[in-house]
Amino acid sequence: MTRFSLLDLVPVRGGDSVASALANAADLAAHAERLGYHRYWVAEHHGMAGIASAATAVVLAHIGHATASIRIGAGGIMLPNHAPLLIAEQFGTLAALFPGRIDLGLGRAPGSDQRVAQAIRRNLSGGSDQFPRDIMELAAYFAGDERLNIQATPGAGEDVPLWILGSSLYGAQLAAMLGLPYAFASHFAPAALDEAIEIYRRDFRPSAQLKYPYVMAGYNVFAADDAQEARLLASSMQQSFVRLRTGTPGKLQPPVPGYYESLPPQAQAMLADVLSVSSIGTQADVERDLSAFLRRTQVDEVILTGQIFDLEARKRSFAIAMAAAQAITAPVAAL
Template structure:
């Protein structure tokens, strides 16, 4: 049965504060738990005025105290920014605070530019070649491997699922080689989705952590009671992508009626590409779109996201999305029984 999870970028709204963004995130996580979402993830970003999840482990501690059962985790930690020992200690601490609820997704992109990387004081010269080594070093800290010269305290012996994240074929290949679950960032970089999933499933090697391949995919949802309302709330995220691609990132902007239609054709084409794995509409529309995506990808889990300016509209959107996803999954299960 396909699981449904939620990715929150902890958006900082125009005219609002970081403190309010954290309060909204905790409120959303608690609501997602009530709705039956399986996981709530936040992602590491730096130097982004509109995203408040830079100190990812600290944000997750805040979320953990606002919830009681939903899995919480990083989707993800950008490992090139960190020494593996520090991540083992941070997530070992989270696991001790919230046992059995912590996930750790790892990405190889820095989640920033060179200026931020220098400010973080990490040497990125190792590039892609260093990422697999860092992942395995992190696994060794959690396993309390006595070949490590230092013990991670907390962290040693922690049973924390590690995921490999990606938006290209590289992550699929690494996750398959290490026998780890794989999450594809199709919510903003969908181009290689189908090929990456095929490579991961084809090349997957069972490990002590995972016997069979397990795929999660990102999916944007902007749902409302009418199509017009859904199209309006989607414009905040559309503005965010246009501003990011034109070198002018900022706080999340209020929705603008007719925003997409008034954009130049080049910007419309960019948004159509970046947000092609999305659904904008009512519950009926979202159910149809998610069902089609599940038929196409056969993913084990969908992680829904959607930056929406009004917190109440965002919660309503995720409530509609969960109801639609349940119907789509039931439809998929029914079709499978008919063909069995």
């Protein structure tokens, strides 16, 4: 049976504060738990006024205390920014605080531009070649490997599943080689989705963590009881993408009626591309779109996201999405 989870970028709204964004994240995570979502992930981004999840492990501790059973984790930690020992200690601490609930997704992008990456003061000279070695070192800290001559405390002996994140074929190849679950960022970079899944499943090698390939894919949802309202809600995220692509990122803005229709053709084409793995509409629309996506990809898990300005509207959107997910997977569950 397909699992459904949530990805939250912890958006900071225009006219609002980071404190409010973090309070909203805790509220949304508790809501997701009540709805039956499997996991709740936040992602590392830096130097962005509209995203409050830069200190990812700290945010997860906040989310953990607001919930009781849902899995929580990073989707992901940008490992080139960090020494593996520090991540082992941070997520080992989280695993001690919230046993059996912590996931650690790993990406190789800086989660920022090069100016911010340099300010982080992590040595980036190794590039992508360093990423696999860092993953293996991190895994060794969790395993308590004595060959390191250093013990991660907290961290050693903690059960923290590692995931590989990606939006290209590189992540699929690496996840397959290491025998780790793979999460593809199709919610904003869908172009290589089908090929990446094919490569990952074809080349997967079983590991101590995972016997069979396991694929998660990102999916945007903007759902409401009325299709026109859903289109209006989606305009906040559409504005964010347009501003990001034009070099003027900022806080999440209120929805604007007719925003998409007001854009020039090239901007509409850009949004149609980056947000092609999305559903905008009523529960019936989400059922139709999600069903088609599952038939196309056969993924094991879908991680839903969708930046909506109003918190209650966002909670309603994810409630509708879960009702749609349950409707389309009910026949499978009954077998």
